[in-house]
Amino acid sequence: MLKGMRRLISKVHKAKHEEQHEGQHYSLPLQDMKTIFPHGLPPRFVMQMKTFNEACLMVRKPALELLHHLKNTNFDHPAVRYVLYGEKGTGKTLSLCHIIHFCAKQDWLILHIPDGHLWVKNCQDLLQSTYNKQRFDQPLEASVWLKNFKTANERFLSQIKIQEKYVWNKRESVEKGSLLGEVVEQGITRVRNATDAVGIVLKELKRQSSLGIFRLLVAVDGVNALWGRTTLKREDKSPIAPEELALIYNLRKMVKNDWHGGAIVLTLSQTGSLFKPRRACLPQELLGKEGFDALDPFIPILVSNYNPKEFESCIQYYLENSWLQHEKAHTEEGKKELLFLSNANPGQLERLCAYL
Amino acid sequence: MAAPVMKTVRGWSDLALGVRSAVLRLPGLSQVRWSRYSPEYRDPQIDKEYYRKPLAEQTEEQKFELELRKTQLIKAAPATKTGSVFEDPLISKFTNMMMKGGNKVLARSLMTKTLEAVKRKQFEKYHAASPEERAAIERNPYTIFHQALKNCEPVIGLVPILKGGHFYQVPVPLSDRRRRFMAMKWMITECREKKPRRMLMPEKLSQELLEAFHNQGPVIRRKHDMHKMAEANRALAHYRWW
Helix, strand or coil: CCCCCCCCCCCCCHHHCCHHHCCCEEEECHHHHHHHCCCCCCHHHHHHHHHHCCEEEECCHHHHHHHHHHHCCCCCCECEEEEEECCCCCCHHHHHHHHHHHHHHCCCEEEEECCHHHHCCCCCCCEECCCCCCCEECHHHHHHHHHHHHHHCHHHHCCCECCCCEECCCCCEECCCCEHHHHHHHHHHCHHHHHHHHHHHHHHHHHHHCCCCCCEEEEEECHHHHHCCCCCECCCCCECCHHHEHHHHHHHHHHCCCCECEEEEEECCCCCCCCCCCCCCCHHHHHHHHHHHHHCCCEEEECCCCCHHHHHHHHHHHHHCCCCCCHHHHCHHHHHHHHHHHCCCHHHHHHHHHCC | CHHHHHHHHHHHHCCCCCECCCCCCCCCCCCCCCCCECCCCECCCCCHHHHHCCHHHCCHHHHHHHHHHHHCCECCCCCCCCCCCCCCHHHHHHHHHHCCCCCHHHHHHHHHHHHHHHHHHHHHHHHHCCHHHHCCCCCCHHHHHHHHHHHHCCCEEEEEEEECCEEEEEEEECCHHHHHHHHHHHHHHHHHHCCCCCCCHHHHHHHHHHHHHCCCCHHHHHHHHHHHHHHHCHHHHHHCCC
16 A cells, blocks of 8 residues: 555646545645745745755645635635644644645635734834824834735736725825735835735725635634734833734734635644643634634634655655655664654654754 | 661661672772772663564574573663664764753754754755766765764874973874764864854854865864874874883
8 A cells, every 4th residue: 555655746736636646745836836935834844845946745634625615615605714723733834835826826816924923923113003093003024925915916916906095195195996016016115104005905805805806815824813912012011912903903804704705714823822832722722712703603624643644655755855864764663763753743754854 | 776786787788789889899990980880780782683583593692692681680771872773873972072061952953953954955965966976975964974073083193191391292093982082072172163153053063074074174184283293293102101
């Protein structure tokens, strides 16, 4: 059974992935990776891509299940929320990237927030928002995100037109009917208005996805940051709640299921989270009562460790790329030991094989 | 009256068997490095293959050995020696030498990061090279590590000998163990002292290991300096009496 495990080297067309392909790897063209994923890939995966000169993902059950749901979505019903959860290192972020790649190939508009936790901690400059005095702006994070959004969705920016007039300040404004690309440009060049630009983009996309011109995929990694606590403080050292940050406030509206014409795929993450115990991995523990009620109802998808077939496939992939250089790693004994040491956890296995 | 007497007697028998007594083993020789085990204790056999050999394949000596081990006292195996297939005694020794303040976790993580860095650099070179050159590029971090340290080992060493009120650096043959130690020590001191402020140890170590693998770099130069000094002090070789 295990001898017949081969890598499936098929270029693109995830639409053809079915149950029989489970456990096999497929390679993605590197050019696609640069356009679709300017941000959002796990750093160790980026290193692996650089070392092997190719990007290979394994087809696994959670991703297949999600793809099946996405293929059968009814775009007239409100957007369905899917939440990927699981232990640390099981492959939630990579499954999300798999889904994003699929949707990008199907010509959906991808709204990808690489890590929600980056927006609630370590912010160097917080400005008071011009739009609403109670909220705070984060110019740096917003401008960086807008740049990456532009790289990922170039062609949509010249097609979508905004349906309202927005005034930046006394001298600048954006007229009704101008392209979304202009708003994004304004956000990138004028860093002060970047957060408001992000808010406009989110609002317009939500409004217009219901019209049916394009399909919208909202992908957020580390969504439990939206309802947790922040480590940011005001000048008088009092803590800031997440809803007082304009970016978080707008993103929460995006994740609500009161629009149709797309899907929402979310990932929970304990690794970057603030004030959450290390062992917490279930939605109730990480989202808290507020988050769970806000996201309810959603479809939870568990991402677990490798089963024996997937583990064997992963080892074969490493052996084919000559990544496992240790002589003993090729033997049965070595494989048994790797299984024991990593407990079939994908993240741990990758770290172990890195130095063997 | 009997009770206190019995207590002292019991106290003596409570001492663990095999603990070395305070009496010197040989008159005239003091022990500098000694263990708490007495001489009849034998070293543990960690190798799993030794025990897995079926009875039919073993020679008479090995059968005798096995029987003997059942009755003899055996020392406890140290925590660092595992039965793992991936274990390498040289790597363990190097990790121990890098360790500061008993922080083995940090030392081991630095070692693994170094091996990973070496591997990634070699893979980059491999992909950048033409098909003819690819066969010559070694990608196994363990062979690179072993070869690099072997290249750094000095053939001959210098020892300060006191004669007529002055210390002379006398060239002297070194044992295998001493040579391995000197190679590792030079490598670690080089990486600790000569690196730029913000460079991390794994990066510097991987750089030095790759240079030593190709017989270049500061550690190899130090070995050559040692050889030259030994050559220059050739005349003092007679000061050695062993």
